[in-house]
Amino acid sequence: MLRPLAAALLLSCAALSAANAQTIYPIDRADILVGAKFDFKVEFDGLVDRAAFAVTVSGEDAAKLFGKAPEFVAREDNKDQSALLLRDVALSKPGRYEVSVSDGKTSKKLAWNVFATGPRQAKNVILFIGDGMSGAHRVAARLLSKGMTEGKAHGKLAMDSMPRMALVSTAGSDSIITDSANSASAYATGHKAATNAMGVYADRTADPLDDPRVETISSLAQRRLGLGIGIVTNTEIEDATPAAMVAHTRRRAEYDSIVAQMFDAKPDVILGGGSANFLPKGAPGSKRKDETDFLAKFRDAGYTLASNGTELRSLGPDTKKLLGLFHLSNMDGALDRKFLKAGSVGRYPDQPDLTEQVKTALDVLSKNPNGFFLMVESGMIDKYTHLLDMERAVYETIMLDNSVKLARDWAAARGDDTLILVLADHTHPVSLIGTIDDDMTTTPNVPLRERVRVYEKAGFPNYPAADAQGYPPRVDVSRRLAMFSASMPDHYETYRPKLDGPNEPTSPGQQPGTFTANEKYKNVPGAVLRLGNLSALINASVHSGEDVILTATGPGSERVQGQLENTEVFRVMVEALGLGHGEQN
Numbered sequence: 001m002l003r004p005l006a007a008a009l010l011l012s013c014a015a016l017s018a019a020n021a022q023t024i025y026p027i028d029r030a031d032i033l034v035g036a037k038f039d040f041k042v043e044f045d046g047l048v049d050r051a052a053f054a055v056t057v058s059g060e061d062a063a064k065l066f067g068k069a070p071e072f073v074a075r076e077d078n079k080d081q082s083a084l085l086l087r088d089v090a091l092s093k094p095g096r097y098e099v100s101v102s103d104g105k106t107s108k109k110l111a112w113n114v115f116a117t118g119p120r121q122a123k124n125v126i127l128f129i130g131d132g133m134s135g136a137h138r139v140a141a142r143l144l145s146k147g148m149t150e151g152k153a154h155g156k157l158a159m160d161s162m163p164r165m166a167l168v169s170t171a172g173s174d175s176i177i178t179d180s181a182n183s184a185s186a187y188a189t190g191h192k193a194a195t196n197a198m199g200v201y202a203d204r205t206a207d208p209l210d211d212p213r214v215e216t217i218s219s220l221a222q223r224r225l226g227l228g229i230g231i232v233t234n235t236e237i238e239d240a241t242p243a244a245m246v247a248h249t250r251r252r253a254e255y256d257s258i259v260a261q262m263f264d265a266k267p268d269v270i271l272g273g274g275s276a277n278f279l280p281k282g283a284p285g286s287k288r289k290d291e292t293d294f295l296a297k298f299r300d301a302g303y304t305l306a307s308n309g310t311e312l313r314s315l316g317p318d319t320k321k322l323l324g325l326f327h328l329s330n331m332d333g334a335l336d337r338k339f340l341k342a343g344s345v346g347r348y349p350d351q352p353d354l355t356e357q358v359k360t361a362l363d364v365l366s367k368n369p370n371g372f373f374l375m376v377e378s379g380m381i382d383k384y385t386h387l388l389d390m391e392r393a394v395y396e397t398i399m400l401d402n403s404v405k406l407a408r409d410w411a412a413a414r415g416d417d418t419l420i421l422v423l424a425d426h427t428h429p430v431s432l433i434g435t436i437d438d439d440m441t442t443t444p445n446v447p448l449r450e451r452v453r454v455y456e457k458a459g460f461p462n463y464p465a466a467d468a469q470g471y472p473p474r475v476d477v478s479r480r481l482a483m484f485s486a487s488m489p490d491h492y493e494t495y496r497p498k499l500d501g502p503n504e505p506t507s508p509g510q511q512p513g514t515f516t517a518n519e520k521y522k523n524v525p526g527a528v529l530r531l532g533n534l535s536a537l538i539n540a541s542v543h544s545g546e547d548v549i550l551t552a553t554g555p556g557s558e559r560v561q562g563q564l565e566n567t568e569v570f571r572v573m574v575e576a577l578g579l580g581h582g583e584q585n
């Protein structure tokens, strides 16, 4: 028995050393939909003689299998490194594909799983993403919008009362912690990606736009089935989550290129903030680095434009292509828009609610007889949680739930032909630990931390009854939810909702690139300085790596159960749409 074991060890050592020799994209164990396009790339560590290397896929020469000759890059990025690139290829038969690459001295092997789907089950798919939505956000949204007595809530959230549920793991190809780019990309493409990357495998070259691409569900749905495509958010439309539905870049900050890619992709409905990168350089508020006027380009391409809630509500009945941009940057959250009139609401008094955006998107997209794919993001849950502004984050969760309810009612009225998924892209390390007992009228002579009530002393919060949309009209009540993040920069904890605008926990520190506690809150009665547990280079709370909750209803939702990789969410959607059924070319 000794000999075979030694031989096996030797083999695995050889495989290990060879593993450093080449990098292959798509990566090992990638799940690839039949017929979906991708770029195949091999990066060799050093210079390779073109005549010496061999690339086979399941024993067949790659060029022959894919039907085109690879591009050989003798010196990539002007360094002593060669590469091989085959763009826009696809595999039309399901099965396991062994990829083998040799440069004559070292070799590497990996395998892909190419999968087909069953026949189409759903006419439409709606993917709701609560950016950064964690367990505490959901529970707090339920408490505030439904109320609770004696431990029992007076109702369920629309997203909680769905028949299917799963845990979704969110790690990226480079890290256990994901950002919104690679997490949204996993849903949109079925491939794991690296932090900051969407629609690509981040390669070693400096160019953030040349990385090997994988096809998005938007492209597949348009190309194969003629579906309408909708992208709805309340953040900048170029931000990671909405952008990942159509764009390909390893650097999510490439806003100008993302706008251009969005124009090329031509989604039927685009609604959100972020008009700054649509305006030509020099126009007031523009952040573009060139003179292209993308509002004019979209208009010339047949899009109806809307810039505020009134315009969104008064669209003509024959609107088929819609671009609504309601803010130069991120839109304001529900707490500011509806109640506090803080943030930038003074400058943008007529921003639509996410529910209005969703309703309009459904109106426009449902005119497509082939069906549609719609992504809706409540994106400010994440932004506010980064800022340790828990009240605002919870109101954004309620807004997401209102949008889910609207879509569910819409789908039910049509006889449930629509797969609806609700999930987050990643979590925040935020927890509900009790209540804060403080009437905010007196100056406390002890730090407010002594008024954080836990266990039986926490009792129940006393927010006023929610309005028809599920929002309590006030958050500055005398028994408030105590929600804290386990990750934090140095900041002043005031234990109070910020009524004058979103929290700003940090300000620039003395050393360039560092951050320090924002002195603005130093003299708030009862405030305490909290020393952070993050590097001084980080100005806000960060994401965490727990699984997110996915709930689902409608045709194709049966696959939502147990624990899924985030890439499997793509598979749930393409199975529902039958995007890999029958002959695929």
Ligand SMILES: [Zn+2]
Pocket: 132, 180, 382, 383, 386, 543
């Ligand atoms: Zn975030």
